[in-house]
Amino acid sequence: MKNFVFFPILILSLLITMEFIPDEKKESQASLKLYQPQSDISESLQGAWSSSEINGKGEKVEITTIVMDGYFAETIYHAESGAFIRTFGGSWTVDKNRFLLKLEFSSADSSAVGKTTEQIFDLEGDTIKFEGSEKVWTRIDNDQTGVLSGAWLISGRKRDGKMVLRSPGDRKTMKILSGTRFQWIAYNTATGKFSGTGGGTYTAENGTYTETIGFFSRDNSRVGAKLTFQYEVIENEWHHSGMSSKGRPIYEIWSPRIISQKNNN
Helix, strand or coil: CCCCCCCCCCCHHHHHHCCCCCCHHHHHHHHHHCCCCHHHHHHHHCEEEEEEEECCCCCEEEEEEEEECCEEEEEEEECCCCCEEEEEEEEEEEECCEEEEEEEEECCCHHHCCCEEEEEEEEECCEEEECCCCCCEEEEECCCCCCCCEEEEEEEEEECCEEEECCCCCEEEEEEECCCEEEEEEEECCCCCEEEEEEEEEEEECCEEEEEEEEECCCHHHCCCEEEEEEEEECCEEEEEEECCCCCEEEEEEEECCHHHHHCC
16 A cells, blocks of 8 residues: 555654654745744644545545644545544644644554654645645635534543543543534543544534544444434533434533643643
8 A cells, every 4th residue: 555645744653753854945935935923824724624545456545634723633544435544643733834743642553642743834725735745635624613613522421320520631532623524532642542533524503413424443334324412512511412323322521622731631
């Protein structure tokens, strides 16, 4: 299979093991295009992005990335079947034309968790390119006005009729949403263990939240299924109830993952 150019890491393993040496000429040229204030650049990057690749078998592979609230999640999966390939993500900041990325999870390489990488990028309108590659990433959406857009950590779940609250720790379940895309990821930042992920498209209107599964690491046969839940935001927390993908009743509370949490969680 060909090496894929992932957003926002060209080749994850290489960036982790090799020292990054910037090309001052390229950096200077790219910096000229990023004349807006730093806060504006960060806002421009938020949303969902996509690219694609043809693998060695002639199959199209989709690469989808959600970038919101200082966090990102990227997933690679087969375009036709939705079969899951891999995912990785964590926190990000931007310094002029550099992405600074700290991985919190990686389904393919647990040793990458906790490591920081950086990549020079060129943002032009609704497209992004990265130094060393001609691949173009295209914006899917940039909607940051939705009530559920952002990064969330699960903080409560009803069990046997009683709500059990939990504080963020090494074991996390994060859900990240742009205006139209969602992904949840279960992982452990202390051990690097990846437990599972799923994602796709969603709508949230009039208290009804509907997911259409585009990929699911635990069961590819669920791709294409629709799940409908009721939701309400109460005191800045997302209350989520309905039936799980296994047909079990659930009631969950998700708390917003603000950027200041990332150094402690």
